[in-house]
Amino acid sequence: MLPDKKIIAFDVDGTLTASKCPITDDMAFLLKELIKRKVVIAVSGAKFEQFKTQFLPPFEQDSSFTPFIHNLKLVTTCGTQRYDYNEIKKEWELTDKEPLSEEVKEKVKKLLQGIINSGKYEIPPNPAGEIVEDRDTQVTFSALGQQAKIKDKSAWDPDQRKRKTIVSVLAPELPEVSMLINAHSSIDIVPKGFNKAVGLMRYLNKIGLDKSDMVYIGDALFPGGNDYSIVEAGIQNIAIKGPEETELLIKKWIS
Numbered sequence: 001m002l003p004d005k006k007i008i009a010f011d012v013d014g015t016l017t018a019s020k021c022p023i024t025d026d027m028a029f030l031l032k033e034l035i036k037r038k039v040v041i042a043v044s045g046a047k048f049e050q051f052k053t054q055f056l057p058p059f060e061q062d063s064s065f066t067p068f069i070h071n072l073k074l075v076t077t078c079g080t081q082r083y084d085y086n087e088i089k090k091e092w093e094l095t096d097k098e099p100l101s102e103e104v105k106e107k108v109k110k111l112l113q114g115i116i117n118s119g120k121y122e123i124p125p126n127p128a129g130e131i132v133e134d135r136d137t138q139v140t141f142s143a144l145g146q147q148a149k150i151k152d153k154s155a156w157d158p159d160q161r162k163r164k165t166i167v168s169v170l171a172p173e174l175p176e177v178s179m180l181i182n183a184h185s186s187i188d189i190v191p192k193g194f195n196k197a198v199g200l201m202r203y204l205n206k207i208g209l210d211k212s213d214m215v216y217i218g219d220a221l222f223p224g225g226n227d228y229s230i231v232e233a234g235i236q237n238i239a240i241k242g243p244e245e246t247e248l249l250i251k252k253w254i255s
Contacts, residue, residue: 002252003215003236008034009075009200011218011227012044012055014183015246019150020054027243028058030250032065037254041073041203043196043216045180045188045226047135048076048083048092056092078180078188078226079199080137096202098191100137104176108139108189111173115141115166122162141166141187153184160224163187182226183219196226197233211235217246 013019016027023031034040042055051074059065059072074083074092082096112132116123123131127145140146143162144153157163160181167179167187180188180195204210216237218227230237240246 002238002249005038005213005215005236006209007039007041007204007214008253009041009043009214009216010246011196011216011220012042012046012051014219015217015240015243016042017054017243019153019183020050020147022054023058024243025058027247030247030254032059032062032068033254034250035059035065035071036068039071039073041075041200043075043079043200045078045138045140045182045186046076047138048074048081048094051076051083073203075196075199075203077135077138078190078194079196079202080190080194082199082203096199096206098137098194098199100139100177100191104174105134105139108174108177109134111170112139112141115169121166122156124156137190139189140182141189143185148185150184156185180226180229181224188226195229197229197235200230200235201233217249 010016017023031040059069069085070087080098081094083092084095086093109132115121116131123143129145129147131142131145133140133146144156163181170179176192177189178192178194180190182188204214211234214235216230216235217240218230218237219240219242220227221231221237221239222228238249
């Protein structure tokens with residue numbers, strides 16, 4: 001039997017959709033039905049601009065869904081930002097943010113560029129898109145470039161060995177940040193102590209609820225996975241292997 005919680009939080013890439021891909025019409029329909037009944041939070045290491053293209057169109061373009069859109073919350077950049085829908089202005093607003101200073105970001109970028117230039121870490125030449133991306137409250141390192149094909153990203157570091165080596169080299173130089181090994185080929189660098197669980201707990205505290213009121217659905221809840229902070233925080237969770245399993249769960253919640 002599925003837990004009956006006030007809030008259901010979902011990882012995005014690998015859980016609601018394939019990485020960097022728009023959600024399907026079927027998934028959007030199921031989420032809309034769920035959002036009519038529950039508060040739903042979409043959680044990702046991506047910045048808000050990616051949500052605008054990958055996730056939000058089916059909800060924003062459906063006028064029949066407008067009365068319920070306030071029940072959808074977005075927690076972006078590994079918990080360091082949150083967006084809520086302002087029903088008066090009819091737009092998404094940044095309502096929470098954990099800053100990462102320009103000084104720290106420049107230090108991070110310089111050290112990452114040194115890693116890239118060293119030739120020691122099996123980083124392929126000719127990346128597909130940015131390798132180092134400034135996401136305001138987060139700097140993301142993507143070894144093959146942000147736009148690389150998923151099959152290539154998955155094949156580059158399947159056991160996280162390469163990224164763990166990079167993190168071990170950077171960590172002594174960057175005590176002011178946390179480094180989160182993301183799915184496939186990325187490392188997310190965020191303010192010290194931040195992760196998805198912290199971002200979710202900040203929202204719960206704001207609205208006067210606690211972790212017992214939430215369940216989290218994700219595909220990387222294992223040690224070393226980018227959802228594992230949820231497990232460490234003691235938030236109830238359900239591990240899935242992909243969007244197809246997520247669809248089955250949602251169908252049970254709305255039946």
